[in-house]
Amino acid sequence: MHDRCTYFTANIFLHVAYKITTHPLTDELLDILCTTCLQSNDVRRCLNARHSSVLSLSQAAKLMKVVANNSRSTVQLIEIELSKAYLHRALRCKDIHRDSIYCLANVYLAVLYYNTGQYQTAIDHCTLVMRSQDYSQFSSHVVQGELLPKIDDNVDTVLGLATFYHYVRTAAFNQQQQQHHVSVFTTDLFAHYLHIKCLSIGNSHQLTQPPFSGDTERYKEYFCGLHGTYITDVLLFGLEMGTRYSIAGERHFIHKRRTTATRTHHLDASAELCKLLQQRAVEHLTIFRHFESWQLGSVAAIVTTDYEALYAFKCGDYQRCLRLSAQNVCTLIGLRTTLRAWVLTYPEFSLLMDNDLVSLAGLTLIVNRSCRKTGRQCVSISQLSLSLYLMTQCQTKPRYSATAVAQTLNYIEVARRFWKFPCLDRLVLTLTERKILIYITGHL
Numbered sequence: 001m002h003d004r005c006t007y008f009t010a011n012i013f014l015h016v017a018y019k020i021t022t023h024p025l026t027d028e029l030l031d032i033l034c035t036t037c038l039q040s041n042d043v044r045r046c047l048n049a050r051h052s053s054v055l056s057l058s059q060a061a062k063l064m065k066v067v068a069n070n071s072r073s074t075v076q077l078i079e080i081e082l083s084k085a086y087l088h089r090a091l092r093c094k095d096i097h098r099d100s101i102y103c104l105a106n107v108y109l110a111v112l113y114y115n116t117g118q119y120q121t122a123i124d125h126c127t128l129v130m131r132s133q134d135y136s137q138f139s140s141h142v143v144q145g146e147l148l149p150k151i152d153d154n155v156d157t158v159l160g161l162a163t164f165y166h167y168v169r170t171a172a173f174n175q176q177q178q179q180h181h182v183s184v185f186t187t188d189l190f191a192h193y194l195h196i197k198c199l200s201i202g203n204s205h206q207l208t209q210p211p212f213s214g215d216t217e218r219y220k221e222y223f224c225g226l227h228g229t230y231i232t233d234v235l236l237f238g239l240e241m242g243t244r245y246s247i248a249g250e251r252h253f254i255h256k257r258r259t260t261a262t263r264t265h266h267l268d269a270s271a272e273l274c275k276l277l278q279q280r281a282v283e284h285l286t287i288f289r290h291f292e293s294w295q296l297g298s299v300a301a302i303v304t305t306d307y308e309a310l311y312a313f314k315c316g317d318y319q320r321c322l323r324l325s326a327q328n329v330c331t332l333i334g335l336r337t338t339l340r341a342w343v344l345t346y347p348e349f350s351l352l353m354d355n356d357l358v359s360l361a362g363l364t365l366i367v368n369r370s371c372r373k374t375g376r377q378c379v380s381i382s383q384l385s386l387s388l389y390l391m392t393q394c395q396t397k398p399r400y401s402a403t404a405v406a407q408t409l410n411y412i413e414v415a416r417r418f419w420k421f422p423c424l425d426r427l428v429l430t431l432t433e434r435k436i437l438i439y440i441t442g443h444l
């Protein structure tokens with residue numbers, strides 16, 4: 001059952017990736033991804049979140065908490081992108097709670113963009129908070145420390161000290177304090193701090209100007225003007241004031257900052273999300289192959305790295321693709337069994353393939369319509385044929401010799417002698433053979 005769930009999850013990731021290659025990420029697809037990543041059955045909450053700024057903010061908080069408590073991986077990067085999408089959705093909502101969450105949503109967006117290295121976008125969202133005095137008076141939310149990913153040592157130190165401070169007050173002085181007021185920051189103050197933090201690393205990243213004293217002064221003025229702050233605000237302010245900033249380029253950067261701050265509440269990260277979804281799908285498909293090999297390996301011809309090789313070729317890692325494909329061919333070529341594993345050429349899986357394979361699969365369905373009704377083998381490629389094709393594609397790159405490609409031609413002849421291939425498989429082998437002959441002829 002677990003292997004089916006793994007395969008189904010991979011299909012979901014590929015399906016969404018396929019959809020967003022031509023269209024923006026919709027609310028429905030966003031909810032599907034969130035439910036899949038969090039493994040939640042609360043579909044009703046996702047549907048309600050589409051029309052509520054508070055519930056959309058809550059969905060983002062759930063994802064951010066998972067990200068903050070786990071090491072960086074593909075699924076965490078996906079959850080970061082989904083968190084951004086929910087926060088943008090919260091800002092697009094037109095309900096009565098939108099004003100109250102405006103500043104907090106923008107701060108969380110700034111945190112996430114900072115965490116993914118998009119410092120100028122993070123600055124823009126901080127600037128929206130710093131300028132939104134009208135919204136600030138309606139805000140009743142605070143920045144939750146438990147939701148924050150790694151920002152810097154100052155924030156980590158403050159959160160650690162705040163937790164210790166809470167323990168001392170509770171244990172030593174027997175004073176009860178509400179836990180949710182311990183590791184939190186005032187929204188506007190944290191926006192000022194993060195704004196300075198983004199500027200401080202501008203020289204070594206995409207920003208062109210260092211921070212200047214005016215930012216620090218505004219931070220001081222805002223801090224001193226607040227009537228109520230948390231212990232975390234005080235500690236973070238004290239740590240930050242120990243740092244000196246250069247004032248070079250002040251006038252130029254003020255102009256640049258004013259022209260780049262925007263009020264858009266739409267997420268345009270389809271390319272990055274699509275890439276992450278494909279990578280995560282390949283990870284799941286590889287796990288599924290291991291389940292298949294464990295269950296059927298004694299009676300079937302199965303290798304476990306065919307999807308990894310396919311993805312390596314897509315990413316331009318030809319050496320790794322060649323190594324994995326060659327290993328797979330050597331494993332499969334001598335096996336004499338009719339039970340084997342296949343790679344589907346459905347539209348979702350076509351994202352992992354090159355144009356020649358996708359075109360060949362499409363032409364097969366157009367020319368031979370019976371393939372649409374005679375089972376999935378007619379729209380699938382065996383692991384052996386795929387591995388031979390990938391080997392050839394890698395070996396016909398300029399750096400490889402014609403001798404190595406000729407050996408692959410021998411493998412194709414052996415495979416045809418001992419294996420029975422369906423229609424699409426035969427066409428893939430014919431295409432592979434044709435590529436080899438053209439390459440060899442060009443090197444004579």
